[in-house]
Amino acid sequence: MIKVVKFGGSSLADANQFQKVANIIKSDTSRRYVVASAPGKRNPHDEKVTDLLLQCYKLAKDKRDIAPTFEKIENRYRDIIRDLRMDYSMEDEFAGIKTALLHHASSDYIASRGEYLNAKLLAHYLELPFIDAEDCIYFDEKGQWDAEETNRELEELLGMHEYAVIPGFYGVNPDGSIRTFSRGGSDITGSIVAAGANADIYENWTDVSGMLMADPRVVENPRPIAEITYKELRELSYMGASVMHEDAIFPVRKAQIPINIRNTNDPAAPGTMIVPKAKSNTVDTVITGVAGKKGITAIHVEKEMMNSEVGFGKKVLEVLENYNVSFEHLPSGIDTMSVLVANKAIEEFKGAITADMVKKVNPDSITLVENLALIAIVGRGMVNTEGTAARVFKALAEANVNVRMIDQGSSEQNIIVAVDQKNYATSINAIYHEFVK
Numbered sequence: 452m453i454k455v456v457k458f459g460g461s462s463l464a465d466a467n468q469f470q471k472v473a474n475i476i477k478s479d480t481s482r483r484y485v486v487a488s489a490p491g492k493r494n495p496h497d498e499k500v501t502d503l504l505l506q507c508y509k510l511a512k513d514k515r516d517i518a519p520t521f522e523k524i525e526n527r528y529r530d531i532i533r534d535l536r537m538d539y540s541m542e543d544e545f546a547g548i549k550t551a552l553l554h555h556a557s558s559d560y561i562a563s564r565g566e567y568l569n570a571k572l573l574a575h576y577l578e579l580p581f582i583d584a585e586d587c588i589y590f591d592e593k594g595q596w597d598a599e600e601t602n603r604e605l606e607e608l609l610g611m612h613e614y615a616v617i618p619g620f621y622g623v624n625p626d627g628s629i630r631t632f633s634r635g636g637s638d639i640t641g642s643i644v645a646a647g648a649n650a651d652i653y654e655n656w657t658d659v660s661g662m663l664m665a666d667p668r669v670v671e672n673p674r675p676i677a678e679i680t681y682k683e684l685r686e687l688s689y690m691g692a693s694v695m696h697e698d699a700i701f702p703v704r705k706a707q708i709p710i711n712i713r714n715t716n717d718p719a720a721p722g723t724m725i726v727p728k729a730k731s732n733t734v735d736t737v738i739t740g741v742a743g744k745k746g747i748t749a750i751h752v753e754k755e756m757m758n759s760e761v762g763f764g765k766k767v768l769e770v771l772e773n774y775n776v777s778f779e780h781l782p783s784g785i786d787t788m789s790v791l792v793a794n795k796a797i798e799e800f801k802g803a804i805t806a807d808m809v810k811k812v813n814p815d816s817i818t819l820v821e822n823l824a825l826i827a828i829v830g831r832g833m834v835n836t837e838g839t840a841a842r843v844f845k846a847l848a849e850a851n852v853n854v855r856m857i858d859q860g861s862s863e864q865n866i867i868v869a870v871d872q873k874n875y876a877t878s879i880n881a882i883y884h885e886f887v888k
């Protein structure tokens with residue numbers, strides 16, 4: 452059994468957290484490859500090391516003094532070393548990064564140093580080998596992650612090490628320079644290493660006990676999700692539910708490796724299992740989760756006999772394409788077609804887009820309804836259960852919410868409704884409580 456374990460920034464924010472991480476790793480010998488983030492926030496008012504590094508990069512670029520900000524970074528590591536009573540010094544490393552900052556190193560290189568230093572420190576603390584991500588995570592000429600090259604190198608390197616600590620968040624370009632993933636990208640490294648190690652499981656350790664059925668800022672104390680499929684996760688994260696970097700799913704999904712979201716501060720909790728195929732399609736709640744996003748505009752286009760006009764939809768979408776606007780959903784009726792887009796995406800060109808649509812398809816009417824919210828009710832259990840849609844609409848009606856639009860995905864694993872944005876929280880609560888008693 453091989454487990455790849457990734458610890459997020461809050462899991463490695465200080466000495467106390469380092470101790471928890473060490474206990475977790477040592478309690479299970481199959482936890483062989485450890486991917487580390489940079490130290491995150493120790494409390495809500497704290498600063499992440501990655502943010503501080505990027506501040507230093509900007510200061511150096513503007514030829515301003517980096518010393519006070521850089522010292523904050525140094526002190527984060529020094530404090531951990533001191534509090535763990537380690538006989539270890541990172542002063543040479545600090546000096547090297549400081550010199551790089553003053554000699555115009557790239558922002559990716561600078562941002563990556565948080566993970567580099569933290570993984571080195573963790574490797575030393577755990578007495579495990581350190582493998583640098585620049586020696587095994589490759590990007591291609593276009594800046595895309597190079598799966599083939601990476602897997603080849605990882606296989607070789609991991610084959611030589613039974614255990615290792617690897618920094619998250621970055622890899623190397625073909626020219627040897629450092630490139631980072633987008634923010635939160637250590638999740639991606641963890642997934643890549645899990646795939647490269649052919650792991651049985653990818654454990655992603657964070658500061659929550661897995662995914663919740665709804666956003667805890669909207670629903671009070673929502674239930675955790677024990678098991679969720681990759682597909683359901685994709686639908687919920689598209690709607691804004693997040694536990695991990697979105698791109699972290701792909702490497703393990705391809706290799707069919709399950710992900711277990713775990714809580715460093717509550718290691719006894721089983722967390723959420725994200726699996727290719729669920730053990731059972733009967734979920735006791737029928738739905739797996741409910742999530743939503745605000746800030747949606749619906750463009751309703753109406754024209755009699757629209758359905759017999761070949762290429763009508765294409766022309767409407769072409770107008771959006773010309774303004775580089777992507778659409779979120781496309782519910783249609785007999786003589787109506789609605790295109791749902793983000794408010795932000797069309798804000799600037801509302802007038803021009805409607806005018807162009809009038810020119811292109813000569814509709815009977817075209818109306819814009821702004822400030823809608825989309826709500827997705829997601830669950831594999833819906834396929835085998837009758838009356839789910841009826842329950843959703845009953846719950847919304849009882850909460851006095853007017854449903855502006857409905858869309859059911861062909862997978863039958865989701866129902867999407869549009870409501871006025873002001874009804875967002877009421878709707879999510881009404882749906883959640885209809886299914887979770």
Ligand code: ASP
Pocket residue numbers: 459460488489499501502565619620633634635636637638
């Ligand atoms: N340290 C990086 C960030 O703050 C990457 C990560 O933590 O996943 O975005």
